[in-house]
Amino acid sequence: MIHGSGRCHYHPERTGLGVCVECRRVICRECTTQFEGINRCARCLEQRLQALKGPAERREWSAGNVLLALVGAVVLYGGVLLLAQMASGL
Ligand SMILES: [Zn+2]
Ligand SMILES: [Zn+2]
Numbered sequence: 001m002i003h004g005s006g007r008c009h010y011h012p013e014r015t016g017l018g019v020c021v022e023c024r025r026v027i028c029r030e031c032t033t034q035f036e037g038i039n040r041c042a043r044c045l046e047q048r049l050q051a052l053k054g055p056a057e058r059r060e061w062s063a064g065n066v067l068l069a070l071v072g073a074v075v076l077y078g079g080v081l082l083l084a085q086m087a088s089g090l
Pocket of ligand 1: 043
């Protein structure tokens with residue numbers, strides 16, 4: 001099923017013990033990581049950890065953006081009110 005199986009993708013001289021669920025590569029015992037109870041190669045685990053870290057940073061960033069947007073909306077609303085007052089005054 002998996003061609004070239006039996007050998008670790010990263011260490012051709014080593015016997016492959018598992019298959020990475022992400023990239024489907026055969027990996028040896030040293031390359032196998034058991035994160036969340038799932039077999040992953042070291043590279044895919046790194047990507048998984050970065051993916052877990054990523055949204056948190058983005059959430060913080062968007063929270064600041066929301067605040068900025070809110071301030072902008074208030075300023076815009078104030079400007080519209082001012083214009084409406086000016087228009088009604090005329
Ligand atoms: Zn992988
Ligand atoms: Zn290996």
